[in-house]
Amino acid sequence: MSCFSCLWGNDYASGAVKLSELDQVVLNTDRTGAGCVIVKNRRRLCGTGAALANAPIVQDKSYFEVKIQTGGVWGIGLATHNTQLDDVPLGMDKHSWVLRSDGTIFHNGENISTVKESPVEGDIISCSYDHIELNFFLNGKSLHCPVTGIKGTIYPVLYVDDGAILDSTFRDFTYPPPDGFDRIMFEKNIL
Template sequence: AYQEFTFHFFSGKDVVILKEGERICGTGAALGTLPIVQNKAYFQVDVQQNGTWGVGLGNSHSPLDAVPVACDFWGIRDNGDVVANETVIGKLNKPISEGDSIGVCYDHVELKFLVNGEWAEPSITGIRGPVTDKHPASIQGLLQAYPIIYVDESAIIDVKFRRFTQEAPSGYDEILAEQTLL
């Protein structure tokens, strides 16, 4: 069984979270507290004010006081860079400006983006979890991915985990929380 995603974040010490968890500003990153567990998940961010920002997926090792987040971050940056764990793999083929809406789609194989409801390229594949003593390389692929948003230089980002203003693509749905039954 699943329950609705809650609007809670782990965040860097200088991150400000307003509007019941729907607005992120300040300096640093905010990481959702619940991993994406369903097959096809969608969330949306709106660029309310330009600055330095990034949106995508992170994990429990993502550095929340770093801007830009590079290590353990898969996503897009305000300048259009598409980043896969510290490596810039390309530039988004659609520019992003203040007022734009970005859809984030993840199906555990590919991370895809929409800008104002239109698909943007490139997408990101090969998302992996950290290699630690608890997570040896042999099980590295079992990533628990969380939504992550980072901000700096006056950026204001609104995040929507439901009640989207841009419709989720066919087959994708709001992030659901896995409910454990005892």
């Protein structure tokens, strides 16, 4: 696939931000690895490195989805603002908890779990988080590998390398969130 496939839909080339997107959760162009490219209304990540979302998870039960547009090396999960976004793969420090493209879940340099079915190109990985447990889903079905012990102010995080392209979705989901879970909201929208 050509390098231009990552750029399709790049309507941020002019630097303009649509007013309708000011209060939407998207990938944060100010909190990325140096080799990352964020396009498609700040929802697509390509290049090399990681990116945090622009909003921390503050509500009790949150949910988001990520589609694997192009395979390669990637990771999806949660991280604090302190994780090193150039150091991929994530999960090597105490600030990130990620499901990796090889089906392993890493935190603090340790493989804390392995899923039975590794995700592939075209699959949708979902994450639910309730400040107690992070759960991963593959195409709407739980992977039954809960992650606990997450501490600090947490953001959704994605990383890519080796040609991977990921598309994040923070609303209008393909699969319904688990009961009681909803999209990530800004704190001012919760109040």
